Amino acid sequence: MLLIRRGARFPAWRRTRPFWAGALLVLAGAEIAAVPLAPLSVLVGLGLGGIAALGIGAALVAAGLFLWFLPHTRHYVGIHAVILSVLSFAVTNLGGFLAGMLLGIAGGAMGFAWTPERPLEEPPEQPPQEPSRLPQPPAPPGHPPQKTLAAALPFVLLAATALPAPGPPPRAPGPVTTPRTPPTVTTTRFAPEGFTLARVAEVPTAGGPRRAMVLTMRAASLRDYRLRTRDGGGAELSLSADELRLGGRVTLYLTRLTGCVQGALCLTFTPDRLPVPPVAPPFVFMTDVTAEQALVTSGTIGADGLALSPGRSPAPPPPAPPPP
Structure with a gap:
């Protein structure tokens, strides 16, 4: 009986926090930081990319631990985890060769979208009431649930940053003839x-x-x-x-x-x-x-x-x- 109670503690603890989102962030940070791990002479030779990989990897691991032990910070941690994951593509080894970046984006989005489960309580007994004859207004068509909007928000922010700046379209060379040998x-x-x-x-x-x-x-x-x-x-x-x-x-x-x-x-x-x-x-x-x-x-x-x-x-x- 004691073993059963101890085994039941972990599932109960896991359901009260964004556990899988934190696990993905820990894996993303470990993958990004593990690629440049080498002797100090090799790490110095990698330059800014190797040092930045260790820093971003450690930050993503810390973000995963925050989701595990401080789940109320999920919104702040989720947004910053997505930003760090996208930034890792530019300042590290292509975001851990894309694997770490994708894991970090998925973990940050899941952490931002997670909501705590409400405890199931039996409603108090109420006397039966006659159903209202007034017509109920229909739900607006195509209205997405709140969880869907929360999960899609980081990806909308990522897509917005990828859009080119507003301005006139690129001009074609037109009738300009370039030299036979380019400068x-x-x-x-x-x-x-x-x-x-x-x-x-x-x-x-x-x-x-x-x-x-x-x-x-x-x-x-x-x-x-x-x-x-x-x-x-x-x-x-x-x-x-x-x-x-x-x-x-x-x-x-x-x-x-x-x-x-x-x-x-x-x-x-x-x-x-x-x-x-x-x-x-x-x-x-x-x-x-x-x-x-x-x-x-x-x-x-x-x-x-x-x-x-x-x-x-x-x-x-x-x-x-x-x-x-």
Whole structure:
């Protein structure tokens, strides 16, 4: 009899709190924090991503424990757990390779939507009453229950943050013809603002249409910007700026992009090899970037330390030999 009573305590304790939501958050935090666990030298080599993974993982584990032992804080903890899970995609190893991020979003939503069960009490006996003959107003059609709205709220907030900022639609290149050889752009840090969307389109060039990656974002900044191109006569021109700022719905048309994501993972993207997924969240930046830029459109352009300098001119052809 004593064993039965002890075994019945845990189900009763579990039903009085969002137990499974806390379990999902503990698993999410452990999964995100376990990926960069390594000796100290390796952890330091991972940089900000490894340290942020440990911090976000510990915060999600603490959020799960709060749901277990302080269930009255479920609304506050659930919302912040969803925000931390989404943030882990950008500042850690893709949110524990997506598994930790998805577990954290599910656990935070379940914790926010959980409501305590009301104890079942027998209603007092009442004398029978004659049913009212007045017609009862029908329930409004399509009215979702309160629990459904509470469970869907975190996902609505997540979808709202993923929507692009209001503004005019991206402008197509139109009749502008780009050079046969795209200019080369180098920058030590490329930091877009807002969500970055990637797709593939054709741009007209002097040598015919050419496929290019199209990156759209709200704004962007490029540090130590260098652009090298050639004028109509074939002479090389160089444009440099300490910092270049693009704003007002920026669209970049690139035929090649090479750089290090978050300064750690160096990758090369082409129209045949787009980033997966083709949506980059905020706070993602690239260092040591080299790109072939076919075209760029933006509403505003600002620069610090802008300079234009001529490069090397093409070598003149050798003189013709004298006639015999």
